Amino acid sequence: MYDELISSEDLPLSRKSVLPGTGFFLPDAIEDDLEDERAKAKLEGAEAAVVADTDADGLACVALLREAYDDVRNVPEPADEDEDEDEPASETDALDPLEEPEPTPHRVALLGASPHDLEDSIQQVADYAKEGIDLYVCDLCPDRYEYVADELEAALEVAGHAAWYDHHQWDDDVAAAVRDAGVDLVIGDSEEECTADVVYRSLEYEFDPIYEELAAVTRDHDLWLREDPRSDDLADYAYWSGPEEYAEVVREYGAALPAWVEEFLAEKRIEKEALIDQAVSRTELQDVDGYTVGITYGRCSQNEVAEAMREQGADASIVIKPAGSVSIRGTDAFDRCHEVAGLVGGGGHPKAAGCKPDIYDDMLDYAHHWTTHGAVTKQVLLDAFQTVAEDEQDTDSSGDDHSLE
Template identity: 70%
Template sequence: MDEDLISSSNLPLARKSVIPGTGFFLPDDVEDGLEEKEAQAALAGADVAVIADADADGLACVALIREAYDDVQVVPEPPVDDEEMDDAADVEAITESTDAGTDVPPEPEPDVDPLEEPEPTPHRVALLPASPHNVEDTIQRVADYANPGIDCYVCDLCPDKYEYVETELEALLEVVDDVSWYDHHQWDEDVAEAVREAGVDLVVGDSEEECTADVALRSLAYDFDERFETLAAVTRDHDLWLREDPRSDDLADYAYWTDAAEYVEVVREYGVDLPEWVQAFLTERRVEKQGLIDRAVARAEFREVGGYTVGVTYGRCSQNEVAEAMREQDADASVIVKPAGSASIRGTDAFERCHEVAGRLNGGGHPKAAGCKPDIYDDMLDYAQHWTTRGAVAKQVILDAFEAVLEEADEVDGSDESEN
């Protein structure tokens, strides 16, 4: 296949908004092979392994753990090319072309080539990015490639069922000395008990009060300076969607757009006050980010479900900002269906059952923020329909889950009233 057909780097924004990124089209066996090589390279000579969600919260935990273990710092060099340093100055001209109705220049693909051969890193504390959907695979890679007797941390990840990680966790515990698991998501009590009984030091924070970086900060036996306390606080501001510190958006965007390893080293060095060259990078990227947000908001529809207004839209976008825009249009809850098939569900003070809705569709999360991927894609023709209908089937399945959750809640409330 011609690589240009799956590359989104040169697509107009209107088209880029409705189809997945290049990584979606990478076959699982190719992706698995790349991740195997990356794990081997990261674990070569490492004394500690950290399996972490690659968002700002998970990566803040990696920064804290590296600091606690006095791991070597590898701070990226700022760009020296004059044209790169002038990017921020060009944003005004780009914005003017956007206002005139033309597409903004497409967002560059990540600087790291996904097919590039990984090199061993100098870190004693190895970073292994993971997601809720593949945490068991990453646990198994540590079991396969780590030096015997190392410590292992799992951060900002929550298995829906213990069976999903049981075999891999057993293999890991045969290799490592200690496993600590820090998180703040909504854990099923039986899953948490099973993980602890397996021999893991599991610490789960209050998902309404703490992010995982908070949990790591108070759990690690190390006297962190104020810079890291601030890092945890500002990370929490975005992760819990408090929106009280503007720097939290900088952290979230930078973690999303840059390489995970770069993010960790930059926040270790600079804390939450990111250097000018990072700010210039963010400014450039946000031009397109806003364009994708605007398109998703323009597609929004509003449905009444069980007495609540649910905003529903589709697109490749920053889901939190889109959800906020729908909230401002009086949505009690918001659903953002992505081209890759997953969906983000966001609530408000009026609706705090997002995790229940997601739980019916192979997902989970928090009362006000959750995610899922409905099991409705059997082949590429289903995905083609998904893209051309702007997620019509996924939207309806999720709305049906809202209705089922609210009907069940009404039945419980009715039962309680009859008992009284």
């Protein structure tokens, strides 16, 4: 396949908005091999491994742990103005798949993960870490213990200590199983804390006040409070920079990002705003048992798009991405997003959740997804909203507390 067919660098925004990024088209076999080689290099000689979500919250946890371990600082230089920044940075995009990765100097290795591949990163610790390593898992929650059971057992045979910090909605049986396996699991209140808050208060280390502020600003975005304008800067920088860069910059500067980062963000936001406008223009408002649900499709920043739908009167918002994932955002009027996501194989918080419906059997299904702007996914999510709304009505009529937590 010609590179230009999967590269979105020169696409018009109208087309770039409806197609996934280049990394989507990288075969799993190549990506898995690359990730294994990179993990092996990172874990060589490391004293601790952090399996973390690569959003601002998960990466703030990495910064806190590196500070607590007195890890070497590796603050990047300002980005080269001539460097091509048309795509959001990622480690996969940055490396040649045939290039042998160099070992990193960090004592605390970062293994980026998502809820969909959490078990793979835990297995990498089992396969490549030295005996006695400290294992941390941050800002990730398995829907079922079986999804991580074998990998976690293997990693615990290698690790000298294991801790898991999170703030999502955990099933009681899953939490009990993780603790029974020998992991120090600390779960924060998903409506009060982000995972950086949990790490900050859980580690036996006296942090500089800048890290308490970093956790607070991270919380502002992660819990969708939107009271501190700096939280959008952190979220955007975590998205557009590589995970290692972000972790090192916020460890050095906290929430007060340096001028060169602000300049970088200002440049990137030109395209970001255009992609937001594309997604907002596709918004449909649906009535679901008395709730107004906004739904749209596109490669975009979901939080800003959800806010635009809220301003149009949406009680909850669904943003469907070209790669198949879905972001769900709520308001004070609807705070059961995690239940909607849970019906479609996902999870999250009452006002912010995500999922990826298991509806793609082959590339024709994805082609239909792109050309119809996620028509099948829209119906799947609206059906899930309908189920949750009906459950709420049924439990309210019986006089019971309708919370499923």
